[in-house]
Amino acid sequence: SAGKDAEAIREVATALAEKLTRDGAAKAGHALSFAAARERMPLIKANGAPKKASTLESAYLAWDCFSAAMTAAGCRTIGAVPPAAARAWLMQQKPRWRQVLYISIRQIYHACGVPHPLGDPPRRPSTDVQHREALTMEQTLELIAAAHHAATRRDNRRISAEYPLFIRFLVYTGLRKGELCGLKWSDMNFEKGILTVNGGLKYLSSIGLY
Secondary structure, eight states: OHHHHHHHHHHHHHHHHHHHHHHHHHHHHHTOOHHHHHTTOOOBOTTSOBOOHHHHHHHHHHHHHHHHHHHHTTOOSGGGOOHHHHHHHHHTSOHHHHHHHHHHHHHHHHHTTOOOSSOSOOOOGGGSOOOOOOOOHHHHHHHHHHHHHHHHOTTOSSSOTTHHHHHHHHHHHOOOHHHHHTOOGGGEETTTTEEOOOOOOOEETTTEEO
């Protein structure tokens, strides 16, 4: 019984010592300046492979941008950064750059033993909807006229005479250029005025048309 009690006491003492060590490290991490924290940038990936120079360059640049913004906001240590301010600044950045910022800043905070202030990961750029304006009627007519002019120039050697027809067909049908290039005579029903798109045509320099 005495042996079990002694073992239990040792386990409690060990756990307490580890907690005090973590708390001390976290406290020290909170007090780190941005420059000191920068020196703790992980140089090795999780799989043990060294990071590429270009990856490290982007990560350091991301940290420097974050440091400058938070310093301008009155923060002197990484532990003094208000989460709301950090998150608001992050969401003001462009989507792809936002991803680099989040990952780089999170890694340095983790290396310092301090929870990062950025909150949940931002949405990936692919989920950000981009609105595209359709051409107006005036712009459409200008496009067709420009195509006709380019095809009829005497010094033209690259643009086919069918180029204006190609443009008009795209405008009137709404097809993609690959769909138009992949059309066959069998896809067109002139009697019913129906055009059926059964596929498309693409080009890669390595394999040609497919």
